[in-house]
Amino acid sequence: MHVLIIGAAGMIGRKLTQRLARDGAINGKAIAELTLTDVIEPTAPNGFAGKVNLDRSDLSNAGIATALIAKRPDVIFNLAAVVSGEAEADFEKGYRINLDGGRMLFEAIRLEHQKDGYCPRLVFCSSLAVFGSPFPKRIGDEFLTAPLTSYGTQKAILELLLADYSRRGFFDGISIRLPTICIRPGKPNAAASGFFSNILREPLVGQEAILPVADTVRHWFASPRSAVQFLVHGASIDLSGLGVRRNLIMPGLSATVAEEIEALRSFAGEKAVALIKRVPDDRIIRIVDGWAEDYEPDLALSLGFRAESSFSEIIRAHVEDELEGKPA
């Protein structure tokens, strides 16, 4: 089997690559070839016996999608995107990369399909940013997509295209709407949601972190490990019963900042909790106030998608995957 990962150099892309290299198979079928592409050069995984193709290219440039699809990958992961803040700041770039790039991929597959019925599995990394407030208490699978950002709009449009191209039989697609990933590895970044990870990741290694919102803020989380598992599961399961409803809210943990802090206390003690500095930030408070708190991902649950059920699990996943099992 040939697997193509577009956006392979990003955080999730690298973890997905490493997971597939380790497994050596998807759903029992051996992976013979792995093509990794991104706008920055992807890294070859460790310990993979098959062929690896590394490609540096921009999906939204003419001919790129056609060349990638000409090699007939059996499974395609599309994780490529300009992030929310950049898509908001640069309207044209966001639409070009997030909408046109994705559509060019879909079109390249359709044109290959027309030759002989080629029909790959396509796993698209979508986002809960397809939703916009006002929200019900819990957002279910039948809630409208009314995004409040251009990024969310671009994701929602690709979801609609994915459903129509799948209905037509051009490919067999699924959209994975990821929860907020926590604990995000790496350094604190400028994303408004960064603090959810910062207040755990930094204290776990003896560093201070800033909490800009109240302890009562509730949000929807899954670990990077779960995010990768969602993508692999999306590539593995039978989708034939879904019809056009292929854009799935992924399971997650609905929890408050206070619950995050309690889990940190249980795992690393009072000393770690003391490293969280409360510095209210009106800008971030306002942004976070517009985010949904809870979801009812019934369809994904019925298909066997699973996330963590406590922040203790999320912390353990981070310590095992990022800190070799040993926090500071």
Place this chain on the structure above:
Amino acid sequence: MHVLIIGAAGMIGRKLTQRLARDGAINGKAIAELTLTDVIEPTAPNGFAGKVNLDRSDLSNAGIATALIAKRPDVIFNLAAVVSGEAEADFEKGYRINLDGGRMLFEAIRLEHQKDGYCPRLVFCSSLAVFGSPFPKRIGDEFLTAPLTSYGTQKAILELLLADYSRRGFFDGISIRLPTICIRPGKPNAAASGFFSNILREPLVGQEAILPVADTVRHWFASPRSAVQFLVHGASIDLSGLGVRRNLIMPGLSATVAEEIEALRSFAGEKAVALIKRVPDDRIIRIVDGWAEDYEPDLALSLGFRAESSFSEIIRAHVEDELEGKPA
């Protein structure tokens, strides 16, 4: 004020043109200039004192949208579309006309906006085909768009773009999701929904009509007169309170075929009803079975949109508008 109607040669486009010519104004502002465009040559309205520009062009061709927008229309109606059956039969044509054509219009407005803040009102003719079964008993404003056709997908995508472009301030847009138009004037056509109109329109002039489904079939209707009123109202009202929720289910009448027939009986007697021939058609029964029966258009009602409340009103509108008040 300069008004642009794209798709002016279609049934609704012609009626809208005539209505605007008759009113001579939108929301109290005089219409000085009317630009009518379509892929077939539009007809100039009767009795309009202002300037009329007739244009035959395809919005999806390069440069067309730019040229139309360079003339800075204050109000733009976009009614141009390949119909559902054609968009399903010809995938590329449907996406080119219904999606790319509409997006080129939006882009042309955005680029004009960037020069000096130009920000027209844009009224987009959308469709309830953005929804797909399974449905709740009544579809409300927060129900997901999961279209079962490429046509519905194209409309849903333009709706998302319209909301984002409006949020950005490039134009002030509204999508009007029309009910099934009944009584559709003209000759019986091949559309699966044609019988809803045929069984009234034909008997009203002494002609036979075929009813391919059961009397218990329930559906959502508004007259052509109401459809035009929705568009004019959409061009007139303040939309600033809507945020991104600008894609509105229009009010309609939820009624059964039996209620249609009863209204015909009241208006034109048993002789007219006897002209309806019951010829069940499995293909049409199956298609109609996938359509929604009822809606809760709360948002549109709160903005003052109104439709007929009985089939007697719908028949009267037809007799007044199409038969000069005199049925056969």
